[in-house]
Amino acid sequence: EPEVTQTPSHQVTQMGQEVILRCVPISNHLYFYWYRQILGQKVEFLVSFYNNEISEKSEIFDDQFSVERPDGSNFTLKIRSTKLEDSAMYFCASSDWDRGPFGSGTRLTVV
């Protein structure tokens, strides 16, 4: 069964540094998403992406965040200047319409 893959699995970064989280969605999917989950809490929507542009973004997705599909297959989430409160699991997901799997996640730890 096709999977959404994410790299790295764990990233430790210093506060104020930039991080790029990478995702390879399922190849024939059209819709791409980033979610985050702070430890012990629910999964929260960050941003959705369709047709090479952002479809929707949440209040969490402020100017420090950006997404790109740099080469037509990868889907990246960039956090420009990380804060302690950005520490969380970040999940990428893709879907053909409404159903689609989550990637295995990147655990981001900001110190």
Added chain:
Amino acid sequence: GENVEQHPSTLSVQEGDSAVIKCTYSDSASNYFPWYKQELGKRPQLIIDIRSNVGEKKDQRIAVTLNKTAKHFSLHITETQPEDSAVYFCAAKGTGTASKLTFGTGTRLQVTL
């Protein structure tokens, strides 16, 4: 925007008993309702889903019911086993291109021997 509430937050059942987790949603336009199981440190895994044109769906020991009028949907697990122990999340998805999932706050299910 959509708001999904989930109850209970924790649920302890004995092996072999049934477990029921309930969710309500606020946006009547939502039309897709998945349930996820998440084990510690792992990704949410889809276990069952239901679309708004269906009232009930079953897959072996797992069933989901949807009441569109009341904006309620529930997960039923029968004959629970220790490996069912995990955190379960409900979610709702609206219509429209690339609609997001809005998640409930999760239910920690503990199945005891």
